[in-house]
Amino acid sequence: MIVLFTDFGARDPYVGQVKVRLAERAPGQLVLDLLHEVPDFNPHAGAHLLAAFALGFPPGSVFLAVVDPGVGTPRDAVVAMAGGRWFVGPDNGLLSVVAARHADARLWRITWQPEGLSATFHGRDLFAVIAADIARGEFPADKLSAVDRLNVEFDGGDLARVIFVDHYGNAWTGVRRVPQDARVSAAGKLFKHSESFGFVGKGEGFWFNNSIGLLELAVNRGSAAASFGLKVGDLVQVQRLN
Amino acid sequence: MIVLFTDFGARDPYVGQVKVRLAERAPGQLVLDLLHEVPDFNPHAGAHLLAAFALGFPPGSVFLAVVDPGVGTPRDAVVAMAGGRWFVGPDNGLLSVVAARHADARLWRITWQPEGLSATFHGRDLFAVIAADIARGEFPADKLSAVDRLNVEFDGGDLARVIFVDHYGNAWTGVRRVPQDARVSAAGKLFKHSESFGFVGKGEGFWFNNSIGLLELAVNRGSAAASFGLKVGDLVQVQRLN
Amino acid sequence: MIVLFTDFGARDPYVGQVKVRLAERAPGQLVLDLLHEVPDFNPHAGAHLLAAFALGFPPGSVFLAVVDPGVGTPRDAVVAMAGGRWFVGPDNGLLSVVAARHADARLWRITWQPEGLSATFHGRDLFAVIAADIARGEFPADKLSAVDRLNVEFDGGDLARVIFVDHYGNAWTGVRRVPQDARVSAAGKLFKHSESFGFVGKGEGFWFNNSIGLLELAVNRGSAAASFGLKVGDLVQVQRLN
Numbered sequence: 001m002i003v004l005f006t007d008f009g010a011r012d013p014y015v016g017q018v019k020v021r022l023a024e025r026a027p028g029q030l031v032l033d034l035l036h037e038v039p040d041f042n043p044h045a046g047a048h049l050l051a052a053f054a055l056g057f058p059p060g061s062v063f064l065a066v067v068d069p070g071v072g073t074p075r076d077a078v079v080a081m082a083g084g085r086w087f088v089g090p091d092n093g094l095l096s097v098v099a100a101r102h103a104d105a106r107l108w109r110i111t112w113q114p115e116g117l118s119a120t121f122h123g124r125d126l127f128a129v130i131a132a133d134i135a136r137g138e139f140p141a142d143k144l145s146a147v148d149r150l151n152v153e154f155d156g157g158d159l160a161r162v163i164f165v166d167h168y169g170n171a172w173t174g175v176r177r178v179p180q181d182a183r184v185s186a187a188g189k190l191f192k193h194s195e196s197f198g199f200v201g202k203g204e205g206f207w208f209n210n211s212i213g214l215l216e217l218a219v220n221r222g223s224a225a226a227s228f229g230l231k232v233g234d235l236v237q238v239q240r241l242n
Numbered sequence: 243m244i245v246l247f248t249d250f251g252a253r254d255p256y257v258g259q260v261k262v263r264l265a266e267r268a269p270g271q272l273v274l275d276l277l278h279e280v281p282d283f284n285p286h287a288g289a290h291l292l293a294a295f296a297l298g299f300p301p302g303s304v305f306l307a308v309v310d311p312g313v314g315t316p317r318d319a320v321v322a323m324a325g326g327r328w329f330v331g332p333d334n335g336l337l338s339v340v341a342a343r344h345a346d347a348r349l350w351r352i353t354w355q356p357e358g359l360s361a362t363f364h365g366r367d368l369f370a371v372i373a374a375d376i377a378r379g380e381f382p383a384d385k386l387s388a389v390d391r392l393n394v395e396f397d398g399g400d401l402a403r404v405i406f407v408d409h410y411g412n413a414w415t416g417v418r419r420v421p422q423d424a425r426v427s428a429a430g431k432l433f434k435h436s437e438s439f440g441f442v443g444k445g446e447g448f449w450f451n452n453s454i455g456l457l458e459l460a461v462n463r464g465s466a467a468a469s470f471g472l473k474v475g476d477l478v479q480v481q482r483l484n
Numbered sequence: 485m486i487v488l489f490t491d492f493g494a495r496d497p498y499v500g501q502v503k504v505r506l507a508e509r510a511p512g513q514l515v516l517d518l519l520h521e522v523p524d525f526n527p528h529a530g531a532h533l534l535a536a537f538a539l540g541f542p543p544g545s546v547f548l549a550v551v552d553p554g555v556g557t558p559r560d561a562v563v564a565m566a567g568g569r570w571f572v573g574p575d576n577g578l579l580s581v582v583a584a585r586h587a588d589a590r591l592w593r594i595t596w597q598p599e600g601l602s603a604t605f606h607g608r609d610l611f612a613v614i615a616a617d618i619a620r621g622e623f624p625a626d627k628l629s630a631v632d633r634l635n636v637e638f639d640g641g642d643l644a645r646v647i648f649v650d651h652y653g654n655a656w657t658g659v660r661r662v663p664q665d666a667r668v669s670a671a672g673k674l675f676k677h678s679e680s681f682g683f684v685g686k687g688e689g690f691w692f693n694n695s696i697g698l699l700e701l702a703v704n705r706g707s708a709a710a711s712f713g714l715k716v717g718d719l720v721q722v723q724r725l726n
Contacts, residue, residue: 438556
């Protein structure tokens, strides 16, 4: 299974162009769109989303992870194996959180360059080819060089910021598994805890541990983003009581 | 064939998370995205859309239908068989219109609860599993209990309201097959009938029976929603002359 | 492979309705979403996008190309074979640029009409059926009539206008392969050339030949559309120095 995790946009033609390459290089492989709206130009938020999502996917899954504002400049391209799953993408921090969180992590730099590599679309021309090779079970050792560490590494710990806002206006953060008696605040407001939406009043805000284990701020039948002005990058305060 | 009909959003990561479960539980089954922008928190509009769409799908299709603002609260989860097709979703009215319109309808409550059921994402943890079982041809009798009726039932008749606005700004209603000489008005305006867009002037409004048999309000090369301020929930008046 | 190229919208239910027809008529065929946000009602922009995208797809690919504001009126429906690839869509110019650019182009009018043809959704009822036939390798000669030319033909040369704006705000034009020393201006501003985003300052504008060979205007970590007020249809000036 090849899992697509990008900032290419759900409405733009970039995903389809990647998929035709995958279909040519790894015919018959399931290609799954996980998210194409990773916050633009923001590998830090993306790194925390990717690390949290990955846990829900079966071993052997290959993530094509592209949030790549430095495409075409001399940043490196890398492959990571972590937690039994594979990750292919730019060396700009995007893969660093999932790598830091798994003791079995192994890393390779992509040394191969295809003929006709475009300067602006390595997702199609480079990363898709490597991901297809791995998904087919043909590890492209001749295109890679093992490395000890990434050039850009983010902290493997939690990120106490909003890292994603969904279309309902729910604000996801990079903080994992918060105990129910913690004090959670953001945008100058203290949020109460609720297990789910329907246990608070209509229009009322609350926090919960979401379905991939991240602290999320929400409003029942409303938008937390609109109600409280929350956006990607905003700080969240979590005070654990013990 | 498993057909996805949700308010999860076309740009959010919820659909991908459902698909990985379907791929694990029903490998090789075709999974088709019908609509992920059912009006948020609005099972009533969704119920009328679902009933109209279903007629275009082959017998044996399994609809995973999730518009579920009450997820995690003690609302029931149900399976319906109606018109030779299957429907899996919350018991909040969403499946009630399609069930009411088919004399062969049969209903089951989902009694099974998976380990690790999240409080906020039954689409992934519960409904996807049941839909995959049915799609594989293995009816999960041990996870279900036959019931005579749903807890929440909407009227099986037409709904004279706007139930969907597409990206062109066309406004769909829940009224079926309107004769050409009917008087149709909405937002204080009388609409004329036209078979299609190109038969009225540019920027002119009209109504037609759309491709799934519902009354739709539109503007040639423009947006009916923007031109007339139409939005989901708005009333439409249909006066049949005979 | 069937490639979908439409203005149906990435969030609307039209694509799913087409896919169920394709699944019924051409089971097992790969169906690839290339773009569903071709500028609405704009076959001219769409024709230039389609011609540029097609070059990246393997021979034998079948494009279902629908931007069809005249659906239901007496415009013709056509099939084109050009550059070893197939194209099915309305005769409103949408297929004319790719046809004009390939010396091997052959053209057919669709003479068949299915029972129950809707007046507003030929993408589902007519074009999908023809595309499925061709993709299955069963050329539907009995549904077609060879023609010498299209009714509506756009110039096969470049189109010096913005033809697409992506979600980043990058503005694509219909001008192919511009030499680096050309003078490029739009919206009253002279743009400088850069190979990629990271070689100019944050917030700075530039132009480049994009990954399908079209002149594109962009801003590093920003939106060219927002910064310069660029939108589909805007003129671009390209002055080649030799």
